[in-house]
Amino acid sequence: MPLDTRRLTGPESSQSPYNFAPVNKLDLTQLDKRPDGRSIKKLRPLFLRTNVVSQARGSSYIEMNETKVICAVYGPREVLRREDFSLKGQLTCDFKFTTFSCRQRRQYQQDSQEKDLSVLVLEALEPAVCLHKYPKSQINIFITVLQHDGSALSAAITCASVALASAGIEMYDLVVASSAAICGSVTLIDPTAQEEDALLKATVKPDNNAGSVTVAFLPSLSQVSAISSDGELSFEILNKSMQECVANCQKLYPVLEHTLVKHQQELEAGRS
């Protein structure tokens, strides 16, 4: 670990108190009811707001119970480095977990998981943005996860697409994402962090099916822009859970629509 001279660093040997706390084991295959009381097919309630960062061109905040993500969009602005030049517009994405967002303390520097998620968000959004309208410039998306309780990737994609739309960036469609965790024959929609953890730690992998799927969907064009799947899954199960995710995306779409319509009406009210 290289020494970070620009931050105040604490003693290296400190540990989280939760490391010493008793662990409740969660067996996903023997689940009658999920720890938060939802049924396995139920999504968490979604709260969305635009215009949360006054300095940004567009911004949004999403809350799915304990998962909280904030996103700001800046640009189109000039590309500073000569080697990044292209006549087509560019989209960049910076995904960051705050140090306190997860059960284990995270580092200040972007780690490989965060870099990976940045690329995934970017790939999900790029097909939806009319980049040819912004030659020689770049649009920057900054995503910060304030609290991570599962499905952070899908929350981030949804949040970023709303932020882009509220920034007045031309888009072919909004992007809605939804995720599912699969353990054996059980498909958990919109998993929490506890469930995601239990899946990773599951020692018995029945029928060799354990993994998670996130689908990003363009609802009014009915196209899938990105699929990310982890773990070992059989084709039939993957296909089935993907369809469930798409159906859930369509369920969430009216919330996005409502938020953006409200955003526009507030803007008009402020103007007149």
Place this chain on the structure above:
Amino acid sequence: MAAPMPVCIPGRKLCKESDTHLPGTGTYTRNGFIYSSLVGTIRETTDESNVKTISVIGKENNSIIPYIDAIVVARVTNVNPRFCKCEILSVGKHHLQDAFRGMIRKEDVRALDRDRIEMHKCFRPGDIIIARVMSLGDAQSYLLTTAENELGVVSALSESGK
């Protein structure tokens, strides 16, 4: 107060594209239909020949960037014998949140008597100029020109800085 205008969001199908319905700003066409590409209100304009243009008006100052033939306001930052550099502050009526870099080459300063142009007699750093975008230029900056009667320095300080 007028009834609230219908608000649409990106991806909303607006109408069929035809000879009498054309796509305007803030829209795109796909499979013969006009779709909205912005969050905003729908506006229909009809011209003399009864052709309707459907456009979507988003928020003001709509993520605009310099485009070819646009009239821009810029501040001169750097002058040398071959060209001067400037930062573009606004495009048309819209103020830019982030400045873009622009460049005026010596031969584009004025239309007449091009051989005898001396850059430091035309511009000084800090001058506010009005210029037209000639081309998107290279990786670094947009190419601007002031070779028109209406274009050139509009605001400057005297040599003593007053």
Place this chain on the structure above:
Amino acid sequence: MFEPATEAKLADHCTLCVHRRGILTGQAGQYNHYVWDKSIPNVELSPLCSPNFRPGPPGEQAQVLSQNMDDLLKTSGCINFEDLCICPGKLSWVLHISLVCLDYDGNIMDACVLALVAALKNTCLPAVTVDEETGDIKTDPTTHTPLSVACCPVSTSFIVFDNNILLVDPTNEEEKLATGAVTVVAEGSNLVSIYKPGGTPLRDDQIEDCIDRALERSLEAARLIDDTLCSIDR
């Protein structure tokens, strides 16, 4: 998730402050060495909150702010570092304090101090038991003891405009046009620190005016923090 968090919002400006507790294990005899390192504040001015910040390591402003927060914690005496000791010579709490700016619209210092103090007051430490013989550590996250916070320092920032006009609680735009700045940190009716980083020189009556206003505001802000904390159920 389980961390005490507060959000300070001054008009358009908000800062989120979260404390993450960690257990520090040191060997016997090293305890004293760590006394001053048991709270680690870091201010993050991410590119999310303003177009002026770029991704990458913290800039000068963030570094200065982190150091200011650290100085404030140690000099104001708002937490007694002895309280963080679990088992003398062996175990101690360490407070990782992250201050994340979500929307930068000027006067970051005041927002940081408010968020910091409110989060400290909201901090609860889970019960820890140490097995004397084996040295095993066990924590019980269901029982908490609140951290005792002795005092409530409040910072009030002013900018000097046009060499003689004083403005309190400046916005981002005002800060850019300012010719000087003063920050007064007060606790109740006591003064903790005054920070005036260069700029326009001020007359002593102007400084006194700043101090009076800061003292007045510190009482108000302290009351506001207490009211807010009362309204949270834990």
